[in-house]
Amino acid sequence: MSQAPGNGGEAITITVKVNGKTYTHTIPPRMLLVHYIREVLGLKGTHIGCDTSNCGACTVILNGKAVKSCTLFAFMADGGEILTIEGISEDGKLHPIQEAFWENHALQCGFCTPGFIMNLYEFLSKNKKPSEEEVRRAIEGNLCRCTGYVNIVRAAMAAAEKMG
Amino acid sequence: MPERRYLGKRIKRREDLRLLTGRGLFVDDLSLPGTVYAAFLRSSYAHARIKSIDTTRAEKISGVIGVFTGEYFKDKVQPLMTAWALTGADLKPIKWPVVVHDKARFIGDIVAVAVAEDPYTAYDALEAIEVEYEPLPVVTDMEEAVKPGAPVIHDEAPNNVAFTWRLTGGEDFDSIAAKADHVMRQRLVNHRLIPSAMETRGALAHYNASTGELTVWVTSQNPHVHRLIMSASLGIPEHKLRVIAPDVGGGFGSKIPVYPGELIVSRLAMDLGRPVKWMETRKENFMGTHHGRDHITDFEVAYTRKGEVLGLRVRTLANLGAYLSTAAPGVPTILYGTMLSGPYKIKSVDVEVKGVLTNTTPVDAYRGAGRPEATYLLERVMDLVARELGMDPADVRRVNLVEKAPYNAVTGLIYDSGRYREVFEEALKRAEYSKWREIQSKARKEGRLIGIGISSYIEMCGLAPSRIARATGFGLGLWESAVVRIHPSGKVTVYTGSHPHGQGEETTFAQIVAEELGVPIEDVEIVHGDTAQTPFGMGTYGSRTTPVGGGAIALAARRVKEKARRIAASLLEARVDDVEYSEGKFYVRGHPEKQVTIQEVALASYTADKLPEGEEPGLEATVFYDPENFTFPYGTHVCVVEIDKETFKPKILRYVAVDDIGVVVNPLIAEGQVHGGVIQGLAQALYEYAVFDEAGNLLTAGFNDYMIPTAIDTPNVESYFVETPSPHNPLGVKGVGETGTIASTAAVVNAVLDALSHLGIKHADMPLTPYKIWEILKEKGVKA
Incomplete structure (x- = not known):
């Protein structure tokens, strides 16, 4: 996908805060959030991963909720706050979910992986002691096509423990 | 033997840090200044003559750079042909034009290409292209395709048969059948699957008109194979073509072949003078990237009243789709037919495979590639024989399992090493097989449906020996290359021709080198995936990366170590034979105070003033390793299911895998390979099914309709290893990438059918969906 946005209606100016930094851009209305x-x-x-909102590889946090960013237009995030995989580790230290994924070989x-981590980022912030079923x-x-989910589930349980 | 520092340890993967933080670099993450974007118009019909194409409206759209049709590419890009020209099988020379100009043969065929300043506009342009088609009769069903009068897809194959391949081994089947107590016939469908790596395929091509160099970043499992085939098709000499496969988001075989897409963007980058990029949409991936499996088999099995399986006659139709993909002919033949005696002492195998062309997406190697199909057949045979004789399926396997290795299989293969029966018993013990049989029998009295399935397999992997590959008609050898280079500072860079894309060899290869050289693992870097950096390599597939690629690396490290020992001897003023090496230090035997570190030796090899006479400066070795034989991992998997009598959904209660993959380099990573493989095979048994309608439309062209299982559809997998080193390579490793997929489909199907066996059910074809199970129960008059 490109830097040049293409046509498709009158351009819209949006302001979003992403990973703590505020951006203002003028974008075509049909631009998807994931492309933004x-x-x-x-x-x-x-x-x-799919452009049909099935696979979740594009998951980011928008205003505290995990969303699939291929399912939203960029303008729908106007005024909002976004967190992406690049924004969850502080001072070069891995987030406990990233750490747990590493220790449990939860990625191939x-x-x-970024989509799973962002989804779990919201889930584990709201569910402190989840069961494996949850x-x-x-x-x-x-x-995920590689891991069979076995170690992703293990990592999520380990991350819940770490995050207490 | 000194204690191992790295081999066999659960070391966390070094590739993870970049992938966990969003710093991986996949093809779609790349673009160059001035990049333009290509989108492909795929055929509206599965079989149609192209009468005319009007691109004028599309070309007028602002931002569109051009629209290109088959006429444009016809003389510029040579059509694709298979690289596995099966010998002795009357293989037809099928050609696949990168953009079709006369007729389309499946719905993934590319009819036109739009190039624009951005992808949104390129897709707008596709909408504005007008194509006039003359629809032709369509055939998607391979049994229909081989009947007289069926629509002809390629003139080169008037009966739609691309090849007929035959293998007979051991005693003649008819004579063995005459001696057998029983002969049973059964038809089995091993249905079509769609590999569905999470990253779709794509490419970015850049041409420098001044130097004549073309650089292509492509989602590939084997960049050198890509370069060789692309060079031939594009007419660009290999030394002017650089292929880079950066981080690749899964392949499972689907990123082995060369496809039209990468050739199209390469040619357009040359013609337009701008970098051209294309990434598949998921729908394109479903339609245009190759599929897997798709066999219909009729077999006869001859067996004794004691359950001894004497012989098999197998007649298989393999659907190859509309064209012959890069490795396609070898998959349902060499990788399937030769495996049809499995881990059993079968005395006669007679197999014939017809490769059939249909108006469907081409079929090629998908995780396991031929070996899952063979294992599925054999493991159904074992259960069917047990059912017929009223024996426990475990006992039938006990009668038939090979006792010891090496073993000469009737199909001509020589199994390397293994304790087949021991591993079988261990799997049953770990899964508490007898206990589950008791639970099953009690549960049945309560009307509950519990089943236990066993699958024992052996696979031919570490795909290698070049002489064998060539004898079967494969276009290349199947060795692997490695360079181990110690720098003046003692740090080590390893260049490998393998191209791991999830399997973790950046870590396991570093373990191997650190162990061999006795240096800290942090001092070893693994480089792969770039034809400008690594020697020609065959790539990653067929569970070959560690046995063949790792073997090459171990040999290169040993060669470097020997050179270092000679230099050390010179520095220590000792005889080479008296110099010992341990944990990074050379010392004179009996005089441990006389020592030099490998780092000091490395520096000396570059300062080059104290080298032994005749020794070249530098400290590196290049190895092209061609193993003498394949490796043969094997194992037994046990699956326990319960069918819910309200939803008819089979729930896996336990899944136990015991595999002998030879020496385990990193158990953490090896277990991960088993987990993922098992779930992929289980997905075929229960969920995934690629379906074409009669017009050749793919009805399952997205994740909504093609059911990749999620975390709630899948069980935990218990993975255990038994280690019998393979004598067929320097590390004793066997390979683990495909074991899970090869074993699990049969284990799950056998378990579900076992749950229904007391109702008189002997066989049902996959996928065993709740609907299918409901139908079976309804037919048998079982009330939910």
Whole structure:
């Protein structure tokens, strides 16, 4: 996807706070949020796996909720606050979810990983002591083709423990 | 033997840090100044003549750079042909034009290409292209395709048969059948799957007109194979073509072949003078990237009243789709037929495979590639024989399992090493097989449906020996390359021809080198995926990366170590034979105070003033390693299911895998390979099914309709290893990438059918969905 946005209606100016930094851009109305994040802001950690909102590789946090950024237009995030995979580790220290994924070998090709982590970021902030069943339900909207989910579930349980 | 510092340890993966923080670099993350974007118009019909294409409206759209049709590419890009020209099978020379100009043969065929300043505009342009088609009769069903009068897809194959391949081993089947107590016939459908790596395929091409160099970043499992085939098709010499496969988001075989897409953007980058990029949409990935499996098999099995399986006659139709993809002909033949005696002492195998062309997406290697199909057949045979004889399925396997290795299989393969029966018993013990049989029998009295499935497999992997590959008609050898280079500071860079894309060899290869050289693992860097950096390499597939690629690396490290020992001897003024090496230090035997570190030796090799006579400066070695034989991982998986009598959904209560993958380099990573493989195989048994309608439309062209299982559809997997080193490579490793997929489909199907066996159910084809199970129960008059 490109830097040049293409046509498709009158351009819209939006202001969003992403990973703590405020941006103002003028964008075409049909631009998807995921393309805004990846191509305009250059944050390539948010991936596109399906463009039909099934796989969850594009999951980011918008105003505290995990959303699939391929399902929203960029203008819908106007005035909002976004957190992406690039924004969750502080001072080069991994977030406990990232740490748990590393320790439990919860990623192989790593393409789906940022989406899982962002989804769990919201879930684990609201569910301190989830059961394995609850974790499995929470990540139902994210697809992984490599791990069979076994170690992702393990990592999520370990992260819940770490985050206390 | 000194204690191992790295081999066999659960070391966290070094590739994870970049992937966990969003700093991975996938093809879609790249663009160059001035990049333009290509989008492909795919055929509206599965079989149609193209009468005319009007691009004028599309070309007028602001931001559109051009629209290009098959006429444009016809003489500029040579059509794709398979690289596995199966010998002795009457293989037809099928050609795949990158953009079709006369007729389209499946719905993924590319009819036109739009290039624009941004992808949104490129897709706008596709909408404005007008194509006039003359629809032709369509055939998607392979049994229909081989009947006289069926629509002809390629003139080169008038009966739609691309090849007929035959293998007979051991005693003649008819004579063995005459001696057998029983002969049973069964038809099995091993349905079509869609690999569905989470990253779709794509490419970015850049051409420098001054130097004549073309650089292509592509989602590939084997960049050198890509370069060789692309070079031939584009007419660009190999030394002017650089192929880079950066981080690749899963492949499972689907990123082995060269496809039209990468050739199209390469050619356009040359013609337009701007970098051209294309990434598949998910729908395109479903339609245009190859599929897997898709066999219909009729078999006869001859067996004794004691359950001894004497012989198999197998007649398989393999659907290859509309064209022959890069490795396609070898998958349902060499990788399937030769595996049809499995881990069993079968005395006669007679197999014939017809490769059939249909108006569907091409089929090629998908995780396991031929071996899951063979294992599925054999493991259904074992259960069917048990059912017929009223025996426990475990006992039938006990009668038939190979006793010891090396073993000469009737199909011509020589199994390397293994304790087949021991591993079988261990799996049953770990899964508490007898206990589950008791639970099952009690549960049945309560009307509950519990089933236990076993799957024992052996696979041919570490895909190598070049002489064998070539004898089967494969276009290249199957060795692997490695360079181990120690820098003046003693740090080590390893260049490998393998191209891991999730399997973790940046870590396991570093473990191997650190162990061999006795240096800290942090001092070892692994470089892969770039034809300008690494020697020609064959890539990552067929569970070959660690046995073949790792083997090459171990040999290169040993060669470097020997050179270092000679230099150390010179520095220590000792005889080479008296110099020992341990944990990074060379010392004179009996005089441990006389020592030099490998770092000091490295520096000396570059300052080059104290080298032994005749020794070249520098400290590196290049190895092209061609193993003598394949490796043969094997194991037994046990699955326990309960079918919910309200939803008819099978729930996995336990899944136990015991695998002998030889020496385990990193158990953490190896277990991960088993987990993922098992779930992929389980997905075929229960969920995934690629369906075309009669017109050749793919009805399952997205994740809404093609059911990749989620975390709530899948169980935990218990993975255990038994280590019998393989004598077929320097590390004793066997490979683990495909074991799970090869074993699990049969384990799950056997478990579900076992849950229904007391109702008189012998066989049902996959996927065993709740609907199918409901139908079976309804037919048997079982009330929910």
